[in-house]
Amino acid sequence: DRSVKIPLTVFCSAVALFVIIMYLCVPIGSLFPTWGYKFFPLTFKWYEQVFTKYKGFKAFKDSFVLSLISAPITALLSMIISYLVVKKKFKAKGFIEAVSMLAMAVPGTVLGVGYIRGFAGGLFHTGILQWFYGSATLLVIVFVVRSLPTGTRSGISALRQIDKSIEESAYDMGANSFQVFMTVTLPLIKDSFLSGLVTSFVRSITAISAIILLVTPQFLLITVQINEFAEKGSYGLACAFATILILITYGSVLLMNLFIKYFGTSKKLQEAE
Secondary structure, eight states, X not given: OHHHHHHHHHHHXXXXXXXXXXXXXXXXXXXXXXXXXXXXXXXXXXXXXHHHTSOHHHHHHHHHHHHHHHHHHHHHHHHHHHHHHHHOOOTTHHHHHHHHHHHHHSOHHHHHHHHHHHHTTSGGGSSTTGGGTTSHHHHHHHHHHHHHHHHHHHHHHHHTTSOHHHHHHHHHTTOOHHHHIIIIIHHHTHHHHHHHHHHHHHHHHTOOTTHHHHOOTTOOOHHHHHHHHHHXXXXXXXXXXXXXXXXXXXXXXXXXXXXXXXXXXHHHHHHHO
């Protein structure tokens, strides 16, 4: 067993090191004076240009605000759909679960083309809801749809671990379905809800496949900027945008972990024991 564990440990460590090195290439590359030609002395000029010349503040503000709006909507919808699928019995349950998972099976570019065909020139080219295409509302809906499968699967997994007797006791005491969900079920899946909230935020702020087809000049998004500068060969600027995006996403995950550690359900269970 020991002879097997040592090579396995070495292999896992090598894979982890490779992943870390690939991520480090981005911030290191953002410090090169000229990518692929001049590597020293290291400079912060690309970060300066991000905020002074290429509207970095607007890009980060638009991405952050749209992702922040979509994240709680996605998390709440995920928990509601999960609750209906796991705890309720009705004919359309399978249909609702299938629709919530549909975005996982459809590529983002296909989703983007579908929204273009459906809303460019109004709803199915009728002129109705013509304002909808290119609006912030459409981008938020795309963010929600793309993140919904992940949050739903997480919620379903968490709800299936809850003993039915806990909710049945609440029903016996006169509580209705909404009261049971808000006062019994939701507190028990709080950690899963927070996880879905942050996961949705991270997936939204890093989305590119569908968004790149739907975004208009009215909005500047980080991922679109990264793709644009990479296509132009401006890898220093692309790496600078990507480095700041990495810091935002990892910072969000870190804050979630700290919140769950000190205020989550597991913390309360440890105190009770």
